[in-house]
Amino acid sequence: MSREIELKLDLGPGSHERVRSSQPLAGAEAKSTPQLSIYYDTKDGRLAEQGCSLRVRRTGNAWVQTLKQSTAAGGLVDRGEWDWAVEGDTPELEKLEELPLDLGVPIAKLERKLRPILRSEVERTSWQLEHGGSRVQVDLDVGSLQADERRAGIEEVEFELLDGPASAVIDLARAVAADLPARLGVLSKAERGAALVGGKLGQPAKATPLSLKEGMTVAEAFSAIVHACLKHFRLNEDLVIDGRNAVALHQARVALRRLRSAFTLFKPVIGEDTRYLELREELRWFTNQLGDARNLDVYLQRDLPSSERAAAEARREQAYDSVIEAMQDQRSRLLIIDLTGWVALGDWRDASRAARPVRAFAGKRLDKLWATVDPTGRSLARMDEESRHQLRIQVKKMRYAVEFFDALYPRSKARKRFGTAIEFLQEALGKLNDLATARTLAASDGTEWWQEQSDELQHLRDAESALRDLQRAGPFWRSDDAPKNASAAVAS
Secondary structure (H helix, E strand, C coil), rough: EEEEEEHHHHHCCCCHHHCCCCCCCCCCCCCEEEEEEEEEECCCCHHHHHEEEEEEEECCCCEEEEEEEEEEEECEEEEEEEEEEECCCCCCCCHHHHHCCCCCHHHHHHHHEEEEEEEEEEEEEEEEEEEEEEEEEEEEEEEEEEECCCEEEEEEEEEEECCCCHHHHHHHHHHHHHCEEECCCCCCCCHHHHHHHHHHHCCCCCCCCCCCCCCEEEHHHHHHHHHHHHHHHHHHHHHHHHHCCHHHHHHHHHHHHHHHHHHHHHHHHCCCCCCHHHHHHHHHHHHHHHHHHHHHHCCCCCCHHHHHHHHHHHHHHHHHHHHHHHHHHHHHHHHHHHHHHHHHHHHHHHHHHHHHHHHHHHHHHHHHHHHHHCCCCHHHHCCCEEEEHHHHHHHHHHHHHHHHHHHHHHCHHHHHHHHHHHHHHHHHHHHHHHHHHHHHHHHHCCCCCCCCCHHHHHHHHHHHHHHHHHHHHHHHHHHCCCCCCCCCCCCC
C-alpha cells in the first residue's frame, strides 16, 4: 500500500491550454498519455459508502487495478492506495481479500453485484516538479466521462505529493489558480460518475450528512466539518456563475455561513493560530458578497406590484453581477485553497486541545450555545426587530452545531424533538427577518410597504410556539447515554 496526498483543481472550460504555459509549469518537461479508466461499484454504491473507489485503468498497453480509500482534510485528500497489474478491464477481486479494511460487503457477494458505473477517457499530461524541498507530480486531465447514456466533459489538474512536505501541494496549486479560472475540486471521477448516473451533476446541492465518530479528535472533527462545508459550497458555486441559479446561491450562502459557524464553534482550539483572524475576515467578506442577491431573490417571491417588481428584478441582476464578479475574483479562489491548506496543515493542529476527544468538546460548546438561546423567560412579542435578529443568529449557530455534532449522540426522542423545534424556530425567525428586509427594500425604492400585518403576527405566533417546544425539549446532549455512531440528519 502507498499513501496518496493530492489536491485537485477544476478548470474553467477551455482553459487547459493555459495550464501548460502557466507558472510554475512553463518550461518543465511534460509527458502526455491517453488513459482509459473504468470504475466499478455495486448498484447501491457499497464501495462509495465505505469511502472506497475501485477502478481498472489502461495506460498504453498495460492494465492496472486500483483500490483507493480516502479521507479529506478541507479538500486535501489523503488516500490509502493499492495497485495490482491485471490482464484486462475486469477487476480481479481475489486480490482484495488480504486488504486491511472493511469494504462493507464480502468479496464473494461483491463479485456478484459489481458493475461498471463510469468510463473515463482523458488525455493526461504530467509534470514532476521540485518545490520547497518536495517532489510533486502535476497531472492535467482533459477528456470526458460517460455513465450509462450520460456524458460530461472534464478539465482538471491534480497535484500529488511524491515526497517531502505536503505544503508544496498547496503552494503549487495556489500558483496555478492565481493566473487561471481554477477552483478547488471536491469530486473524484467516481463521485462525478455517481452524480451523473443519478442526474445530480450540475444540480443545486444541499449539505451532506456528517458522520463524526466516537474516538475522533477535535482536529479530525473540525477537518471533516470544513471539508463538508467547502464541498457544499463548491457544488453550488459553478451553478451561480454559469446560470444565476437562485437555489444554488442560497445553498452556497448556507455553506459559507456553516463554515463561519464552524470557525466560531472551534475558536477555543483554532483561535490562537496566527491565520485564524485573517481567514475569518476573508470568509466574512465573501459571505457578505452574496447577501444582496439572496435578499432580492426572497423579496421577488412576494406578490409585488408590477412597477416594484421591475425595479427589484433590475436590482437583482446587478446584485448577481456582483456575486459572480466576487466568485471569479482571484481573492475568493485563493481563499478556498488557503482554507484547504490551513485546515490540513495549519499550526492550530499542534495545540494540545486539538488532540483531545471531540465528544467532550462538543458537549461544552453546545452548553455555551444553549446559554445564548435558552427560551426560559423569553417573550418574542416584547423584543424589537434587532433583538429578534440577534436571537435568530444565535439560533442558527445552535442549529448548525447540533447538525455538526449530531452523530456523536445516540438517537433519542429528546434529540429529535430538539432538532425539530430549533429548525421551526429558525424558520419562523427567518420569516420575520425576511419581512423586515422586505420593508427596507421597499423603502429604498420609495415604495410604501403594503404587506399585511397578519403575516407578521402569524410568524411571531409560530416562533413563540417553536420557542416553547425548544424549552420542553431541553439540552439532549446532557444525557448519560453512551455515544453511538450514526449519520447526522442535515437540514436544508
